[in-house]
Amino acid sequence: MAEHRGSLWQAARAVFWSFFGVRKKSHYEQDAVQLTPVQVIVMGLASAALFVLILLGIVWLVAN
Amino acid sequence: MAHDATHAHDDHGHAQPSGIMRWLTTTNHKDIGSLYMWFAGIMFLIAGTMALVIRAELFQPGLQVVDPEFFNQMTTLHGLIMVFGVIMPAWAGFANWQIPLMIGAPDMAFPRMNNWGFWLLPVAGFLLVLTLFMPGGGPAGGWTMYPPLFIQGGISYDLTIFAVHILGASSIMGSINIITTILNMRAPGMTMMKMPLFVWTWLITAYLLIATVPVLAGAVTMLLTDRNFDTHFFNAAGGGDPVMFQHIFWFFGHPEVYILILPAFGVVSQIIPTFARKPLFGYASMVYATASIAILSFIVWAHHMFTVGMPATAQLFFMYSTMLIAVPTGVKVFNWVATMWKGSMTFETPMLFAIAFVCLFTIGGFSGLVCAMTPVDIQIHDTYYVVAHFHYVLVSGALFAIIAGVYYWLPKWTGHMYDERLGKLHFWLSVISMNITFFPMHFLGLAGMPRRYADYALQFAEFNAIASVGAFLFGFSQLIFLYLIIKAIKGGQKATDQVWEGAEGLEWTVPSPAPYHTFETAPVVK
Numbered sequence: 001m002a003e004h005r006g007s008l009w010q011a012a013r014a015v016f017w018s019f020f021g022v023r024k025k026s027h028y029e030q031d032a033v034q035l036t037p038v039q040v041i042v043m044g045l046a047s048a049a050l051f052v053l054i055l056l057g058i059v060w061l062v063a064n
Numbered sequence: 065m066a067h068d069a070t071h072a073h074d075d076h077g078h079a080q081p082s083g084i085m086r087w088l089t090t091t092n093h094k095d096i097g098s099l100y101m102w103f104a105g106i107m108f109l110i111a112g113t114m115a116l117v118i119r120a121e122l123f124q125p126g127l128q129v130v131d132p133e134f135f136n137q138m139t140t141l142h143g144l145i146m147v148f149g150v151i152m153p154a155w156a157g158f159a160n161w162q163i164p165l166m167i168g169a170p171d172m173a174f175p176r177m178n179n180w181g182f183w184l185l186p187v188a189g190f191l192l193v194l195t196l197f198m199p200g201g202g203p204a205g206g207w208t209m210y211p212p213l214f215i216q217g218g219i220s221y222d223l224t225i226f227a228v229h230i231l232g233a234s235s236i237m238g239s240i241n242i243i244t245t246i247l248n249m250r251a252p253g254m255t256m257m258k259m260p261l262f263v264w265t266w267l268i269t270a271y272l273l274i275a276t277v278p279v280l281a282g283a284v285t286m287l288l289t290d291r292n293f294d295t296h297f298f299n300a301a302g303g304g305d306p307v308m309f310q311h312i313f314w315f316f317g318h319p320e321v322y323i324l325i326l327p328a329f330g331v332v333s334q335i336i337p338t339f340a341r342k343p344l345f346g347y348a349s350m351v352y353a354t355a356s357i358a359i360l361s362f363i364v365w366a367h368h369m370f371t372v373g374m375p376a377t378a379q380l381f382f383m384y385s386t387m388l389i390a391v392p393t394g395v396k397v398f399n400w401v402a403t404m405w406k407g408s409m410t411f412e413t414p415m416l417f418a419i420a421f422v423c424l425f426t427i428g429g430f431s432g433l434v435c436a437m438t439p440v441d442i443q444i445h446d447t448y449y450v451v452a453h454f455h456y457v458l459v460s461g462a463l464f465a466i467i468a469g470v471y472y473w474l475p476k477w478t479g480h481m482y483d484e485r486l487g488k489l490h491f492w493l494s495v496i497s498m499n500i501t502f503f504p505m506h507f508l509g510l511a512g513m514p515r516r517y518a519d520y521a522l523q524f525a526e527f528n529a530i531a532s533v534g535a536f537l538f539g540f541s542q543l544i545f546l547y548l549i550i551k552a553i554k555g556g557q558k559a560t561d562q563v564w565e566g567a568e569g570l571e572w573t574v575p576s577p578a579p580y581h582t583f584e585t586a587p588v589v590k
Contacts, residue, residue, distance in 0.1 A: 018352030022395060028348045032257055048359045052385075059380040 007034050011043040019047065088183070091175030092580060093160045096182050098477070100157030101470075103185055105546070107149035110193065112539050114142040119501075119535035121518055122528050135518035136204035141192060143207025144224070147324065148231045149189050151458065154466045155327040156182075156238050159266050161477065163242060165571035165578060166260045168251025168587045173244035174237075181237035184230050191227040195220035206516060208313055209283075211298035211306045215290050222291065225284045232277040239270035239277075246270075251570070253589035257351070260569050261344060264351050265330030268358045272319045272326070275362075280316040283309060307372050314365035322361045324458060326354060328425075328465030329396060332418045334569075335472050336400050339415035340407025341566040346399040353392035353399075360389045370438050371445045379438040386436035390429065397426055412564070413487030417468035420460060420495045428456030431506065446516075449509025455502045460495075467494070467545065474552050475559035479577030482552045486544055493541035500534025 014031045017023045023031070081089055090096060117138045121129045130138070160178065164171055172178050195202040198220040205213030205221070209228075214221055246267045250259070259267075286297040287309070296302025298309045329350075337344045344350065366374060366382040400422050409415070431453040435441050444450060475481050504527035513524045520528065559576040570589070574582045 019356050020391060020395070022346065022349045023352060025348075037256075044355070044359065048363070052363060055381055055384050056377075058384065059377050062380055063377050 007039060008043070011035050011039040012047070014040065015043045015047045018044075019051070089179070091171070091179050093164050093172045093175070093178065094477075094578060094580065096172075096178050097157045097159075097161030099182050100153045100160060100185075103182075103189070104150050104154035104157060104466075105549075107145050107153070107189055108542070111142050111145035111150060112542065114138045114145070116536060116539050118142065119532040122520070123532040124529070125520055125522055125525050127519055130518070132518040133204060134201060136206075136516060137196065137202035139516050140203045140206055141195070144203075144228075145189070145192055146458070147207065147320070148228070149185070149192065151324045151462050151466070152231075152235065153185055155266070155269070155324075156235075158262075158327065158331070158466075158469055158473075159238070159242050162473065162571060163245060163263055163266060164249070165476075165574065165582060166263050166569055167246065167249065167254055168570045168583045168589065169245060169249035170581065170583050170586075172241050173249060174241045177237050178241055181234045181241065184234040184237075188227040188230040188234070191223045191230070195223045198223065208310075208317070209287065210313070211287060211290065211309050212300075214287055215299060222288065225288050225291075228284050229281060232281045235273050235277050239273040242266055242270040243274075251583070251586045251589050254570075257348065258589060260330075261333035261347065261350055261354075262327065262330035265326040265333075265354055268354050269323050269326045272323050272358055272361065276316040276319045276323075279312060280320075283312040283316065286312075307369070310369045310372060311366065314368045315362075317368065318365040319358075319361045321457070322357060324462045325425075326357070328421065328462045329354065331465045331469040331472070332400065332421050335414050335418040335468055336403050336422075338472075338564050338566045338568070339412060339418075340404045340409050342403055342407040344399070345402035345405075346395075349395055350399055353395045356392040357389060360385065360392070364389060367436055367441070370441045383436055383438045387433060390433055393429055397422060397429075408566075412471075413482070413484060413491055414468045414472035416488065416491045416495075417464050417471065420491070421464045421468065424456055424460030424464070424495075424498070428453055428458075428461055431456060444509050446514055447509035448505040448513045448515060451515055452502050452505035452509060455505070459502065460498055464494075470545075470549065472564075473571075474549065475563045476571060476574075476576050476578055478552045479559055479575075480552045480556035481559050481563075482548050483556070486548055490541060490544040490548065493544070494538060497534045497537035497541055501531050501538055502534075504528075504531050504534075 010031065013027070014023065014035060017027075080086060087095065087099060090099075115138075117130060118135065121127070121135055160172065163169070198218065200218035200220060202220050203209075203214070203217060203224045205217060209224070246259070246263055286295070289295040290297055290299055290304070296304040298304045298306045300306060333344055333350060364382055364386045366378060367386045370379055370382070404419075411419075431449070435444065435450060435453055471482060471487060508524055508527050508531075511524065513520055513528075561575055562572045563576060564572075570583075570587060571578070573587065
């Protein structure tokens with residue numbers, strides 16, 4: 001588990017860039033070694049929920 | 065040696081049935097892949113003929129060829145069969161043929177379930193075609209099966225619902241098989257991020273199918289009980305809500321759009337690097353973008369129903385989320401163009417279709433963005449603009465990618481090169497006639513011509529006549545494709561193992577045609 005330490009933030013960054021669709025090669029290679037599929041999937045679903053909340057926030061701002 | 069030569073197909077120690085029983089009982093991924101492709105091809109001819117009936121009627125204003133009720137049956141069955149009976153089975157055919165070859169697996173994970181998954185399809189296809197011969201004719205409520213029309217119709221509506229159930233069961237079995245094969249049967253060294261992009265796109269597609277097909281099954285089951293068991297899920301008179309059907313249907317329906325197009329992204333991502341003789345630009349970003357598109361596809365469904373009534377906040381939410389899907393899709397288009405940039409390109413038929421895909425799918429994507437804007441959509445909803453949009457995405461998108469993939473892998477499947485001159489003729493006729501058919505529909509839609517009517521006002525006559533001429537040209541051009549496939553099966557110039565100079569990947573390491581059994585000993589991927 002030691003090699004995955006601090007990787008929650010790394011998983012969040014990887015997922016953020018995946019929503020945009022690009023990732024710097026050196027960071028991608030780090031991701032490939034250090035992140036587990038479970039981390040990426042959990043962070044992906046959490047980020048999707050966050051994405052929905054952000055959109056709802058924008059909608060709320062526009063509508064009010 | 066003589067023994068080997070005469071038993072090339074059944075060298076695994078027991079006799080194999082021959083004739084029709086070979087195909088009924090086969091558990092071989094290549095056989096089943098071929099069955100899927102032939103099924104898709106036959107259904108394409110049936111649903112394509114329905115499209116020509118539609119275009120013949122719309123050639124002129126007024127009613128000349130069919131009566132309006134039959135016209136609506138044609139639009140409904142054309143849509144249902146093209147989506148569930150052509151594009152999806154064709155992709156399943158590619159998955160069966162190619163995934164084991166591309167990941168170095170000897171077969172699919174569940175070969176018997178694979179057989180069953182395929183043989184359910186002809187049953188469903190038969191039920192759908194049978195509806196036309198039922199009292200009252202086929203279903204005429206539109207491929208989206210909206211109540212109240214789909215609750216009110218005759219027995220053909222029940223048959224349609226059963227057909228959709230069976231098609232869904234087949235899809236789920238196929239998906240489980242594909243996921244298990246990809247996750248468990250890759251050759252040593254074939255890590256996830258070394259998988260060909262076609263395999264990646266199918267893996268994500270299979271998850272989409274498992275997540276959404278049960279939702280569709282639930283929706284049509286509720287329709288069935290509303291029709292036959294006096295429930296009122298969608299019947300407003302009994303306290304139900306027909307709009308709820310639309311929400312449930314499109315919660316399936318929008319990911320379904322990506323189920324149809326993600327494997328197309330995969331095929332094009334195989335073909336362009338081969339003929340540009342460069343590795344795919346941004347492989348990892350392609351994987352990420354595919355995953356993002358898949359996730360976003362679940363939160364945009366209500367953009368199909370802006371006009372049925374929803375709060376302004378919901379309209380804003382679905383408008384924003386829909387427009388944001390353009391970001392990862394744009395990344396993909398950028399990556400394909402960047403792959404071609406400064407490549408040593410040649411323009412064999414698969415590459416021509418792949419380039420047409422990139423250009424024309426982008427037009428379909430942009431018109432999708434137009435439809436995504438709620439105030440605009442309220443004007444163009446249910447007009448020919450929407451028909452133009454989704455045909456650019458599904459004909460010049462999904463179908464062109466299927467055709468490109470067939471040309472690309474046909475030499476590997478048959479052992480013979482197709483006729484390149486006729487292939488190019490097929491391409492140019494298809495791409496020109498496709499645009500003649502569907503581009504004028506943008507103008508018709510913007511001018512207000514509604515979908516799903518057998519007749520129209522006089523001011524729409526010219527563009528409809530043009531579209532009908534294009535449709536017949538497109539339809540008959542596909543006979544060249546059929547001829548080319550049969551010709552390549554029967555003989556022709558022998559294909560090399562690699563087939564294409566720039567082709568890379570495990571499938572090009574096996575002989576052409578691919579032997580009945582491949583990778584019985586797993587290859588090692590470096």
